[in-house]
Amino acid sequence: MAGDTDNICLNIGARTLDPEVSKYFQRPSESKGTGASKTTRVGVKSDIKRKVNPAVKKVNSALIQRSSNVKPKFGKPADESHKEKHLLSAGSNKPKKGETNSGNEIGQGPKKVSTNTYGPTSSLFRKNPEVPQVENKSIKPKNEAVFSSKFFKDVAELHPHTVKNLADVLHVTQMTQVQELTLFPLLEGKDLLVCSQTGSGKTLAYALPIVEMLQKKRPEIVRSDGVKALVVLPTRELALQTYECFVKLVKPFTRLVPGLLVGGEKRKSEKARLRKGVNILVGTPGRLLDHAMHTCCLQLSSVEWLILDEADRLLDLGYERDVASLVRTLDEQQKNSRQTILLSATLTSAVEKLAGLALKNAERIDVSDSIDHELVIPDFLCQCYTITPPKLRLAALGAFIIWKCSVETAGKMLVFMATQDMVDYHHDLFNSVINSVVKKKILFSKLHGNMTQQERFKIFNDFRQSTSGVLMCTDVAARGIDVPKVDWIIQYTAPVSPAYYVHRVGRTARAGEAGSALLFLVPSEVRFIELLQERQIRLIQENAESYLEKLLALRQDKRHRQEIGSTMESAATYLQLEFEKAVLENKELHNSASNDLPPWAAACDLLNPALITS
Numbered sequence: 001m002a003g004d005t006d007n008i009c010l011n012i013g014a015r016t017l018d019p020e021v022s023k024y025f026q027r028p029s030e031s032k033g034t035g036a037s038k039t040t041r042v043g044v045k046s047d048i049k050r051k052v053n054p055a056v057k058k059v060n061s062a063l064i065q066r067s068s069n070v071k072p073k074f075g076k077p078a079d080e081s082h083k084e085k086h087l088l089s090a091g092s093n094k095p096k097k098g099e100t101n102s103g104n105e106i107g108q109g110p111k112k113v114s115t116n117t118y119g120p121t122s123s124l125f126r127k128n129p130e131v132p133q134v135e136n137k138s139i140k141p142k143n144e145a146v147f148s149s150k151f152f153k154d155v156a157e158l159h160p161h162t163v164k165n166l167a168d169v170l171h172v173t174q175m176t177q178v179q180e181l182t183l184f185p186l187l188e189g190k191d192l193l194v195c196s197q198t199g200s201g202k203t204l205a206y207a208l209p210i211v212e213m214l215q216k217k218r219p220e221i222v223r224s225d226g227v228k229a230l231v232v233l234p235t236r237e238l239a240l241q242t243y244e245c246f247v248k249l250v251k252p253f254t255r256l257v258p259g260l261l262v263g264g265e266k267r268k269s270e271k272a273r274l275r276k277g278v279n280i281l282v283g284t285p286g287r288l289l290d291h292a293m294h295t296c297c298l299q300l301s302s303v304e305w306l307i308l309d310e311a312d313r314l315l316d317l318g319y320e321r322d323v324a325s326l327v328r329t330l331d332e333q334q335k336n337s338r339q340t341i342l343l344s345a346t347l348t349s350a351v352e353k354l355a356g357l358a359l360k361n362a363e364r365i366d367v368s369d370s371i372d373h374e375l376v377i378p379d380f381l382c383q384c385y386t387i388t389p390p391k392l393r394l395a396a397l398g399a400f401i402i403w404k405c406s407v408e409t410a411g412k413m414l415v416f417m418a419t420q421d422m423v424d425y426h427h428d429l430f431n432s433v434i435n436s437v438v439k440k441k442i443l444f445s446k447l448h449g450n451m452t453q454q455e456r457f458k459i460f461n462d463f464r465q466s467t468s469g470v471l472m473c474t475d476v477a478a479r480g481i482d483v484p485k486v487d488w489i490i491q492y493t494a495p496v497s498p499a500y501y502v503h504r505v506g507r508t509a510r511a512g513e514a515g516s517a518l519l520f521l522v523p524s525e526v527r528f529i530e531l532l533q534e535r536q537i538r539l540i541q542e543n544a545e546s547y548l549e550k551l552l553a554l555r556q557d558k559r560h561r562q563e564i565g566s567t568m569e570s571a572a573t574y575l576q577l578e579f580e581k582a583v584l585e586n587k588e589l590h591n592s593a594s595n596d597l598p599p600w601a602a603a604c605d606l607l608n609p610a611l612i613t614s
């Protein structure tokens, strides 16, 4: 990525460069007799009648002034602008016959440039790195059928109230593979190590048998009997979601009480809940351990089931010690024998080590059809990627969101980004800019680890219940979280590994439903596609230009028709300028662009270091 950011200087054309260099970025419309082109970024900027603050005006006029003082070196008559399209395809920045590569990166100084002209393109589309075409290797995707042929109503061991409740409240009737394979060993009291693809119904696979075993116990379990089942999950959202699953499952058996402990809440109120009595305690490791050590009303002596869910994530997040301490505390305190279940979407050696620590004579259930632990992608997931030059990324993402969430349909989308600051910045930027250009407003929300628990729960729940909208998030939402009816997973920054790719895309196409995923890469990240191919994951390559083209649909709105122009380039330029203006006009956005974003993100996602520091 770092290498690609060098190209950003070309995005800003004359604005940041030495005057000697800047003349090579002259907007063609200023060449005599060619007429003004609306596709030129500076040109478009000057066309937009919008209240601009004086500082912005000063910068803009200085930029225009600077660029108009020099003679154009590139450029062709405006009436040839329709021929520009071919420049957008892969390799558009290759020197053409009769010209040399100008190589105008900052610091290189002016090089000999072509006398051949490119014409009035936006600088967004000029001097971009070549978009590589990736060879499609032969791939054998790993299959894992989600559903079994069994129905809950046919399982004699389940209470009729349970079966009815499953259908009425959880809307499930047919078992998934993992649910069928785990039900009987769990009812028999075995320890289990379960590995199954994302979205295959692992939560119900353990929650259902536990509730069933609890409701069958005689004398009947009541809340004053204390904690019988302890469920450990890596994040608050996952814990909340699992707790809610238990709340639904115990509906026919109201004497059973689930509880939630996730931190971020006052200890006093948590203690009060524990004092009243909880039978199924769901929580994150740190908080559970904290109460286990320091809250006398939390007794673990009667625990009979321990569930370590999303074990690979527990380890990734550094909870190994907390989990080990919790297991030790249980071993010391508990009076009855314990059944332990460990679940994971991937079986790594670290997970196996944890299994060795917590499980006894465990049965292993791996739903996938091979033993080499390949990554499994849901059957009905359509996966695409786009290799987009850094300068075009922001506009391409904006265009895609506008297309999928406002113009075409009102879809529901998760957008993954690398850092909390990126999420904050893009959330605020898109919320203000995109919603000022679209007719059908888009609900933008954000989720990351640096938000209060109340905020996180509220946003997570609101997004789960909404039928459309965009949730921008870090990897805090990558694993385990279950949001119904997500149409698209966008990975705006590449995941850290193929396994994380699978976790992120696994937020859609859950439990046999259909979904789509799009991965943004810059040209230097193309190796990631090869890595995915090596793991038997196939993606279809798409062109960012095909997303940018969709911006032309905004022309239906008379307010923007003129500014958008009639070409993909002019429309993309329009959106990019709207982003840039928002950053210049809004102090908070400006500050977060200049102070908070990692330099590589700032460089890719607007901004133009010159604008930020101006």
Ligand SMILES: Nc1ncnc2c1ncn2[C@@H]1O[C@H](COP(=O)(O)OP(=O)(O)OP(=O)(O)O)[C@@H](O)[C@H]1O
Residues within 6 Å of the ligand: 171, 172, 173, 174, 175, 176, 179, 196, 197, 198, 199, 200, 201, 202, 203, 204, 345, 479, 480, 481, 482, 484, 506, 510, 511
């Ligand atoms: N038998 C079923 N029939 C239909 N839907 C089901 C069934 N079991 C579970 N589901 C639904 O499938 C979705 C995914 O379930 P769950 O979150 O348990 O998957 P998971 O395997 O734990 O996924 P991840 O590994 O991503 O955490 C949930 O919305 C759940 O309600």
